[in-house]
Amino acid sequence: MSAQDEASGRTLILGGVRSGKSRLAEQLARASGLPVTYVATATASDQEMGARIAAHRQRRPADWGLIEEPLALAAVLESCCGPGRCVLVECLTLWLANLLWAEEAGRLQRELDALDALLPVLPGQVIFVGNEVNMGVIPVNELARRYGDLAGSLHQRIAAQAQRVVLTVAGLPLVLKGPPLAGVA
């Protein structure tokens, strides 16, 4: 196995709201020792989201690259992933929500297909963060059910391709796949 192979890998960090998933993802990115690009799918559409984005930004090292992209995730990953690089995607579920609301016919499926095609061949380290949204009462709202179905399926597909999958609960990591976590606290 070449050095390049060793350094490549996909990680999925899942967790509920305020479960510590972003912090863990950032620790793993830092611990990679590689140059990091942070891909933010959030848009500061309202004050509350703006405040969350600002808080996340303040926590990140100043030398990390930043790409803000609500929809074209595969295209962004294709452009910024590479051997010896680490890319952190925050977050998948927000990206899905953006696509559901985008109201551009066929866009959602095209973006999902593009990511699925890209996943097995992405070079370098890629860390995906996703919200676990499917362990509550099934929503009455049909769009919310569709969202849950899409999120669960996407998490499954990424988990199947990932070398490491972690669920965070109360700030603590529960490793679902791959080696135990070391070097993060």
Added chain:
Amino acid sequence: MSAQDEASGRTLILGGVRSGKSRLAEQLARASGLPVTYVATATASDQEMGARIAAHRQRRPADWGLIEEPLALAAVLESCCGPGRCVLVECLTLWLANLLWAEEAGRLQRELDALDALLPVLPGQVIFVGNEVNMGVIPVNELARRYGDLAGSLHQRIAAQAQRVVLTVAGLPLVLKGPPLAGVA
């Protein structure tokens, strides 16, 4: 311990929406090497549910038996469980929802009592699938709260009787009770 004793056991697979619980249950049923009966509690009451049922059906081996029963679960289990047989029940939480909506006085409690009485003496392999619905914000709706209470209590009672309990997250199994999973991927 006789071969029959070894082959008997109850398994509970819990998981959120699209977490891979059905697929895992089906893999375990197949891995048992026993003739399988699939007990479906879903009813094709609307188009969306009809599509889900059809997708599940397509995935199952053609030689599995199929019993569709939304309410009388204990009676069905009594008739189809047996030594050297595997029965897969999908799913418990839907069965509870059917009973809550059935509006037949006393039916819910009678069915729960019948299942509780049967659980310790069921012969053969029985695999129960349930939806984890209780890790979200407590619902404002009183019926939804009652549903959550019933589901949580039922899962606890079956877990206490089960030899193996697994929570699925993003398609990955997290064993909560019993031996690690082998022979399924």
Added chain:
Amino acid sequence: MSAQDEASGRTLILGGVRSGKSRLAEQLARASGLPVTYVATATASDQEMGARIAAHRQRRPADWGLIEEPLALAAVLESCCGPGRCVLVECLTLWLANLLWAEEAGRLQRELDALDALLPVLPGQVIFVGNEVNMGVIPVNELARRYGDLAGSLHQRIAAQAQRVVLTVAGLPLVLKGPPLAGVA
């Protein structure tokens, strides 16, 4: 390490609705062998909650102390925690809800600050019970989102200070931090 140090520690038990978190907390309190004070944050504001409180009360040993306090949790802990004592707090998320509804300007933040200040220096055994409410679909309601944020953050802060953190699912404990559970079934 003195006997007093060995006997001191903070435990956090998280779990969804009817997941067995209260029962586990009570078993751990009993297994401590120490005199126990039960701090209840619930108020019997309606019939349903009254019934839940009564069921909890019936399960507890008669010699446990009982303090009912919906808001001033830090003050109560300061008064009843001590070396050679075990205090069980049930539950954190209800306490947060009480504070959110209290409509007393600044009270919520003052109470959170007081608990944060107290946590590192609490003597004796303290067992906190919290509801995992953040793994469902993000609520549309802004107050519910704020509640989820507060609950997740609080659980993280207590988990960071705790020697043991356990998530209960279907009545089964999943240890997230600290030594495996023994002496409870």
